[in-house]
Amino acid sequence: MTFVIGIDVGGTHLRAALVDRKGMVSCSRKTLVGSNRGPEEIVSLVGKQISSIEKEAGTMAQAVGVGLPGIVSEAKGIVYASPHYPEWKNVDFQQRLEQKLNRPVVIDNDANMIALGEHWLGSAREWGDFLMMTLGTGIGGAIVINSAVYRGIQGFAGEFGHMVLSPEGPECACGSRGCFETFVSATALNRMVREAVADAEIPGSMDLVSLLEEDPSILSGRLVDEAKKGNEAAGGILKQMGYYLGIGLGSLFNVTGINRVVLGGGLIFSADFWLPTAREELKRRTYAETDSHAELRLSQLGDSAGILGAATNAFSKASSRA
Ligand SMILES: [Zn+2]
Incomplete structure (x- = not known):
């Protein structure tokens, strides 16, 4: 062939x-x-x-x-x-x-x-075992073990997006509540912007009103623009996403013993604004042995x-x- x-x-x-x-x-x-x-x-x-x-x-x-x-x-x-x-x-x-x-x-x-x-030609070339997580409208996930996709019994393993982080949290498209992707995704950012706009006490929140109509695929970029201008509400939303990403990754690393992840999807272009918070939180949620060897890489192939x-x-x- x-x-x-x-x-x-x-x-x-x-x-x-x-x-x-x-x-x-x-x-x-x-x-x-x-x-x-x-x-x-x-x-x-x-x-x-x-x-x-x-x-x-x-x-x-x-x-x-x-x-x-x-x-x-x-x-x-x-x-x-x-x-x-x-x-x-x-x-x-x-x-x-x-x-x-x-x-x-x-x-x-x-x-x-x-x-x-990513395993063939991208960020995970030398990794036999790793997790793949795409951050877009929702979260896509995959588990790779011994260079092959781990599928589980029926073939659908790796649905990280629907791991529950908060049982009474926001409604998810899957019918559950408080799933990982209701806190970490473009959909989650959209909800957080709505909540910030509803609370006039948060500095800068009123400047985010125009973002409510934004296409979810460019929302994180717009939040970055606002955060760079010093808007505290925008910076806070991106950090909040990082906080939940760290919690979710910590659970995944603890359960699978695979403390390597490639992060992909449209949201990684705003990673500078949420990845440091994710790393900090990951440290709090895992054993030192797990965290000190943890590797978080961004997709090379887009x-x-x-x-x-x-x-x-x-x-x-x-x-x-x-
Ligand atoms: Zn869900």
Whole structure:
């Protein structure tokens, strides 16, 4: 197998590219997933991107790897559910895509693919065991042990975002309350901004009113702009997120014994404003032996991690399906 296509389906965008055995990426595509988000539309969108890539490249990829958001059974090729795509219920994406594309397709959870990408060519290259955590609209998670994704009994391990930090905390999209991602995500930042604006006593909180209408994907950047101007409310919100991140990471490190994490996703661009607080809190929540060897790294690959992970997954697994 010389070339595969790696695809990363996110909540708003679909990314795709041709990838060779060494991880060279070419003919990259990034397209918005429109308002029609049913399985048929996604399969059709994937087909269009692949045709366009292969036309430009003048070659055909032998297999396709796809990372999809949600509860995915890699073994069965099925997406059971996805918070960003309510219409997806028990969708046999692998079979549908194989019929459409006429070649082997490997599907998996998007955070698992990002972890494999970082392990192949990014921040976790020399790590056999590590945790991957993506901070965006919610939290994506993956556990890598002996250089392979640990899946648990049914295949959905690594849902860090729904680890409960506060039983009576804010409502979560999953139906529970006080989940990790209700404190650490763009959605959490949006809630904290709303709460700050409602409390005029917090210095600078009234200057955050305009941020309420902000797209969640750029909210952390806007908070950083405000914090740099000396707005205490904005700085406080970012620190509060760091506080909860430290607590969550501490629990994960204590339970798994894996005290290495790669942090990815859109929020890492504001890391200077929350990572120091996370590290401080982590120290309070773990044994000194765990904390002194803990390593927190930021993603090196950014948006390409998911494509590269899906590609390496296709190289290693698709040949058995050919
Ligand atoms: Zn939840």
